[in-house]
Amino acid sequence: MATPSLPALPIRRLTLRDLPACADLSEDRGWPREEHKWGFLLTAGTGYGIDDPEGGLVAACVVTEYGSWKRSELGAIGMVLVAERHARRGVGRRLMRHVVSAMGTTPLTLHATPNGRPLYEELGFKVIGRAEMLCGRFTPGGPESGVTTRAATAEDLPSLVRLDEEVFGADRTPLITRLPAFANQLRVAEDGGRIIGYTAAWPNMDTHVVGPLIARDTRTAQALITSLAAHTDRPLRTDIDVRHEELLDWAKARGLASVAFNAVMAYGITDLPGDWTRRFAPLTVAAG
Numbered sequence: 001m002a003t004p005s006l007p008a009l010p011i012r013r014l015t016l017r018d019l020p021a022c023a024d025l026s027e028d029r030g031w032p033r034e035e036h037k038w039g040f041l042l043t044a045g046t047g048y049g050i051d052d053p054e055g056g057l058v059a060a061c062v063v064t065e066y067g068s069w070k071r072s073e074l075g076a077i078g079m080v081l082v083a084e085r086h087a088r089r090g091v092g093r094r095l096m097r098h099v100v101s102a103m104g105t106t107p108l109t110l111h112a113t114p115n116g117r118p119l120y121e122e123l124g125f126k127v128i129g130r131a132e133m134l135c136g137r138f139t140p141g142g143p144e145s146g147v148t149t150r151a152a153t154a155e156d157l158p159s160l161v162r163l164d165e166e167v168f169g170a171d172r173t174p175l176i177t178r179l180p181a182f183a184n185q186l187r188v189a190e191d192g193g194r195i196i197g198y199t200a201a202w203p204n205m206d207t208h209v210v211g212p213l214i215a216r217d218t219r220t221a222q223a224l225i226t227s228l229a230a231h232t233d234r235p236l237r238t239d240i241d242v243r244h245e246e247l248l249d250w251a252k253a254r255g256l257a258s259v260a261f262n263a264v265m266a267y268g269i270t271d272l273p274g275d276w277t278r279r280f281a282p283l284t285v286a287a288g
Contacts, residue, residue, distance in 0.1 A: 011098050014047030021057045025081050032205045040182050044175050058083055059091045064287040066170035073170040075103050077110040078286025107268035111285035120265050128271055129264035134256040135237040138229035147223035152186040159195045167214045169273025187227050189220045199224040210238035213281035218246045221280045238281045
C-alpha cells in the first residue's frame with residue numbers, strides 16, 4: 001500500500017494517549033519534553049495532530065478555550081510544532097488554518113516566537129503586545145512589601161475563579177480548578193481578609209514556572225513571587241507583560257535574567273479582554 005502524501009494525511013483530535021508522541025515531537029525540535037505541561041494542556045484543552053505513517057506525529061498544537069460552556073469567548077493556541085523532517089513543507093500552515101476554521105468566530109490569541117510570527121501574520125494574526133521571558137535563581141532583598149501572603153486552600157477556589165475571570169476577562173474555571181493538582185505551590189495575597197492576588201509555581205524540567213500571576217498592583221505581585229521563591233530551591237521562570245516595567249526591573253535586580261521576547265498576537269480582536277494592569281504573567285504562554 002502506498003504511503004499517503006503529506007497534504008493527504010488527516011488532522012485529528014489528540015488525547016492523553018498521545019502524550020508520549022507529543023513529548024517526542026517537542027524533543028525532536030530541540031524543546032524540553034515538558035510531559036507535565038503537555039498532560040495539563042491535553043486535559044484542559046483540545047489537541048490537534050497529524051500522524052506520521054512511519055510513527056509518531058508530523059505536527060501538533062493545542063487550543064485552550066475560555067468562556068461559558070455554551071459559548072467560547074477566547075481561544076489560546078500553543079505548542080505549535082512540526083517534526084524537523086517535515087519542516088518547511090507547509091504542514092504548520094495547514095494545521096493552523098484547520099484550527100482557525102474549527103474555532104469559527106471565536107477570537108484567538110497566541111504567543112509567537114520570532115520564527116513563528118511570519119506564519120501567524122500570513123494567517124491574519126496581529127501583534128498586540130509583547131512578553132519577556134525571565135529565568136534565574138531568585139535572590140530576596142529590599143524592603144518588606146507589607147503584603148500578606150499564604151498558601152491557598154480549597155475554600156479559596158471560588159474566590160480565585162471570580163478574581164481570575166474579572167482580571168482575565170473570560171471564565172477559566174477548568175484551568176483554575178486544576179491548578180492545585182498541577183502546581184507545586186498555589187498562593188494568595190490578602191488585604192483585610194479579601195484576596196487581592198494569586199499565583200502558582202509549577203514544575204517544568206529543572207525550574208518552577210511562575211504563572212498565572214494576577215495581583216492588585218506591582219507591590220502585590222512582588223510579594224507573591226517572593227513567597228513562591230521562599231518555598232522552592234529551583235530557579236524561577238516566568239513570562240511578564242512588558243508593560244509591567246517596574247516588576248521586570250525588580251525581578252532582574254533579584255537574579256532573574258532576560259531570556260527571550262515573544263510577540264502576543266490576536267485574531268478577530270484588537271486587544272485581549274480583561275484588565276492588563278492586574279494581569280502580570282500567564283499560566284503558560286501556550287494557554288494564554
